[in-house]
Amino acid sequence: MKIVGDSEHFKQPYDIDEDYVSSKTTDKRDSEAVQKVGMELVSLSKTQLDKIELDEFLYDAILQTRKIKVNTEAYRRHMQYIGKLMRNFDIEPIKASLAIVLNKNNNETAKLQMFEKMRERLLTQGDEEIQTVVEHYPQLDRQKLRTLVRQATKELAKGTDSKSSKELFKYLRSEIQD
Numbered sequence: 184m185k186i187v188g189d190s191e192h193f194k195q196p197y198d199i200d201e202d203y204v205s206s207k208t209t210d211k212r213d214s215e216a217v218q219k220v221g222m223e224l225v226s227l228s229k230t231q232l233d234k235i236e237l238d239e240f241l242y243d244a245i246l247q248t249r250k251i252k253v254n255t256e257a258y259r260r261h262m263q264y265i266g267k268l269m270r271n272f273d274i275e276p277i278k279a280s281l282a283i284v285l286n287k288n289n290n291e292t293a294k295l296q297m298f299e300k301m302r303e304r305l306l307t308q309g310d311e312e313i314q315t316v317v318e319h320y321p322q323l324d325r326q327k328l329r330t331l332v333r334q335a336t337k338e339l340a341k342g343t344d345s346k347s348s349k350e351l352f353k354y355l356r357s358e359i360q361d
Contacts, residue, residue, distance in 0.1 A: 218266035235280040
């Protein structure tokens with residue numbers, strides 16, 4: 184005999200599914216997170232954007248965003264459209280690619296600062312620092328390095344803009360690959 188209030192009669196398909204999300208708040212939070220990733224993608228330059236593997240519709244939508252004035256209703260709706268497109272894709276690979284692209288810029292900046300400091304040490308300490316740098320980076324040509332340092336110190340002593348100093352920086356940047 185079955186009782187009318189039996190729980191088996193009232194079971195719903197989502198009662199069995201553990202992945203079912205019943206909260207609208209959770210859905211909204213997920214949408215906002217996807218939209219934030221979309222906003223980060225929109226803020227990238229075209230060359231940075233090309234390094235991230237994106238669907239062609241999403242890529243075109245991101246590029247079209249640049250034609251729309253920021254802080255307008257059309258911009259807000261377009262960002263929601265980008266979020267809607269992104270919900271169809273797995274966001275984790277896009278986030279990982281985005282982190283790599285953004286961190287790569289930080290790494291490039293750090294390398295440029297390292298070369299700048301190395302150039303300054305070469306100009307101030309002279310032959311001692313040249314010896315240290317050549318020992319650490321054997322691919323560098325000692326004679327060329329000495330010539331560039333000597334020319335740069337002469338130009339800086341005169342008080343003119345040092346062309347050799349710039350050449351020294353370019354030489355260090357091109358020869359040292361870390």
